[in-house]
Amino acid sequence: MSTALPSESAEPPTPQGPAQPETEEIRGSRWVGFIEAYALLILLALMAIFFSVLPETSETFPTTANLKILLASQAVIAIVALGALIPLVAWQFDLSVGAIAALSAVVVADVASGSTPLLIALALGLGIGLVVGLINALVVTRLSVPSFVATLGMSTVLAGVILHATGGLAQVSNIPETLTDFGVGTVLGIPSMFIALIIIAAIAFFVLEHTPFGRQLYALGSNPTAALLVGIRARSLQSLTFIIGGGLCGAAGILYVARAGGADP
Numbered sequence: 001m002s003t004a005l006p007s008e009s010a011e012p013p014t015p016q017g018p019a020q021p022e023t024e025e026i027r028g029s030r031w032v033g034f035i036e037a038y039a040l041l042i043l044l045a046l047m048a049i050f051f052s053v054l055p056e057t058s059e060t061f062p063t064t065a066n067l068k069i070l071l072a073s074q075a076v077i078a079i080v081a082l083g084a085l086i087p088l089v090a091w092q093f094d095l096s097v098g099a100i101a102a103l104s105a106v107v108v109a110d111v112a113s114g115s116t117p118l119l120i121a122l123a124l125g126l127g128i129g130l131v132v133g134l135i136n137a138l139v140v141t142r143l144s145v146p147s148f149v150a151t152l153g154m155s156t157v158l159a160g161v162i163l164h165a166t167g168g169l170a171q172v173s174n175i176p177e178t179l180t181d182f183g184v185g186t187v188l189g190i191p192s193m194f195i196a197l198i199i200i201a202a203i204a205f206f207v208l209e210h211t212p213f214g215r216q217l218y219a220l221g222s223n224p225t226a227a228l229l230v231g232i233r234a235r236s237l238q239s240l241t242f243i244i245g246g247g248l249c250g251a252a253g254i255l256y257v258a259r260a261g262g263a264d265p
Helices: 026-035 037-051 064-073 075-089 097-112 118-141 147-166 178-185 192-210 211-221 224-229 235-261
Strands: none
Touching: 026 147, 064 075, 064 192, 075 097, 075 192, 075 211, 075 235, 097 118, 097 147, 097 235, 118 147, 118 235, 178 192, 178 235, 192 211, 192 235, 211 224, 211 235, 224 235
16 A cells, blocks of 8 residues: 655645735725824814915914914913823823812912912922822722712812812912013023923823833723733822822913913912
8 A cells, every 4th residue: 555755745835926915995994093093183283274374364373473372372281181191091080180280270379479489389289289189099099989980079179179269369460470481481482381391291201101100001001900910000000190190280280370470260
């Protein structure tokens, strides 16, 4: 009984042809993903182009002076957004960021307008953000209250505190010139407020993208169960995100006073 040799019985290998070109469906999905990821930036660019060519605003909108105003005026909102981003990376929602910034601004304006040294007023504004962030962290991580509910309640409480403390009146007098000069000043033609934003955003980017702390936050936000199984301390990290976010909002309140020359409850 004869036995066929392996070379005789095995099928010859199929030659690999050239790589198949991308299908229209794959290319379309990539474009959709790109648009979804950068939709806001695309919309912002389109709005800038629109107001630059609109006859009523074409002479004033695309100017250096207007660009400086836009960069400086949006710095506070951008820092508040960073304060909301840090907890969000760990899949926690902080809806009290605006109220924290407002309380910080009101306290800084009130204290700085008196005889208290400016550094103490600034420390109070930053400390308020850190303390409120700590309270949020304790309520969420220790009392197991959902972050959405806890921070929404905190926002309501802070709004009541601000209204009671100020009587609804804005504090716009006797603000130290050192603070207001920073709010309207420039460095090499660039608004100081925008430079502060760039520094804070760069630090946040570095921490989130290039440190073990940031990688742990991403892991916790993407899969909390897997993060716990590999030894990540979820409660501690979540608490830190609320505290850091509160600190950023406290800093935003200080910059608001510097830019506006006061605080409006």
